[in-house]
């Protein structure tokens with residue numbers, strides 16, 4: 001590990017020094033305030049949230065081959081309920097079609113009536129987890145994240161990409177591409193999103209997230225500069241598919257909340273260079289850059305907020321009031337999407353202090369909030385801050401940089417961290433996520449995801465040794 005981890009700071013003053021070495025405006029509060037910003041309620045989009053924690057969606061690669069939850073899936077959702085967060089942002093990505101699964105064990109929409117029962121059961125597990133920690137399940141706001149994995153579809157184990165447009169930098173990394181999906185194929189897919197939203201509503205979900213992040217299909221449409229036809233080229237055309245899906249879900253499902261998780265900016269793909277360090281290899285050959293969204297076309301190592309802010313305006317016009325902000329993709333720039341001390345097995349050593357990645361998330365949220373104060377934004381990337389995440393979160397909430405604090409990996413290792421923070425209980429440092437990335441490495445190697453180092457349920461599983469061997473090889 002080349003960079004000092006925040007977990008090594010002995011107090012918040014030391015953390016502050018580390019943050020400010022990244023940027024003078026990157027800051028934390030020195031003391032956590034009982035009943036302070038993290039505990040404040042928020043009313044947004046017709047929902048009342050009793051505190052500011054949100055569970056980010058996280059797949060487990062553990063559904064049955066016909067897309068139904070297994071005991072492992074149910075366990076994860078119950079643990080989301082044990083977090084004390086009131087907003088369950090999608091639980092995990094639910095594929096709207098069989099070919100849009102990112103792995104053979106993803107939840108997905110098939111014609112089986114059991115899918116509905118599975119969705120009901122998952123929601124009930126969240127409620128049961130919430131009850132276990134003494135919280136009122138009536139306060140939960142639970143949504144379902146709808147997805148098509150596009151270029152990263154692996155419904156039967158091998159990549160079987162469906163693409164919105166050719167992407168030379170990604171083709172250089174991943175190999176041959178198929179022909180882009182036709183407009184008619186995209187239109188038909190839009191109907192699957194609507195069908196999945198109807199099912200979610202019938203199963204009692206309060207909202208659906210039209211997932212538009214991480215390099216998956218809808219996110220890719222935003223960067224379809226080189227595509228012909230109504231879904232490519234101009235900004236209006238590139239945003240058309242996302243907005244169409246949102247409009248159609250709205251008109252088919254009155255009363256259902258519609259929100260979006262968006263990779264609000266992106267960069268040129270990274271890969272391991274000399275000494276395994278991540279680098280945006282070949283970026284000079286890809287200028288002007290015409291394959292991304294929120295990327296500076298003249299220097300694709302840099303991000304650009306111009307179009308992303310315009311997109312937020314279009315979402316606001318459609319009453320999409322809640323936006324979960326993410327960055328980039330866990331496949332081609334994981335140091336940005338999920339800053340970590342240790343890379344996943346298909347990744348690279350962090351090219352810079354992972355705190356820079358965390359700050360990129362914070363900066364993006366601040367810019368969005370400043371431009372659209374009436375929208376509510378969920379921030380991402382907090383797990384790398386480890387035991388100090390509430391100190392930074394409290395600062396960002398108090399200064400108006402973000403509205404809600406989303407947690408991903410931390411909830412796999414220590415689901416009760418938010419409720420412990422809210423209750424002012426001692427933090428169990430042994431369960432703090434140290435960003436070993438095993439939960440990403442496992443699925444990249446065909447195994448279920450889970451916190452193998454810290455969650456005894458996975459640590460004692462037969463796969464644990466081979467997964468930690470993959471990490472040792474990379475470290």
Ligand SMILES: Cc1cc2nc3c(=O)[nH]c(=O)nc-3n(C[C@H](O)[C@H](O)[C@H](O)COP(=O)(O)O)c2cc1C
Pocket residue numbers: 056057058059060092093145211213261326337338339380381382383384406407408409410439440449450
């Ligand atoms: C195992 C795993 C599965 C994930 N699955 C999803 C997913 O289904 N949908 C999604 O939008 N993000 C997914 N993510 C990304 C997380 O929601 C989150 O953005 C990321 O982990 C960064 O937040 P953190 O620093 O709190 O972990 C996943 C992350 C991990 C580690």
Ligand code: SF4
Pocket residue numbers: 409410412413432433434435436437438439440450451452453454
């Ligand atoms: S495997 Fe556990 S410790 Fe490692 S990143 Fe995932 S949740 Fe964190």
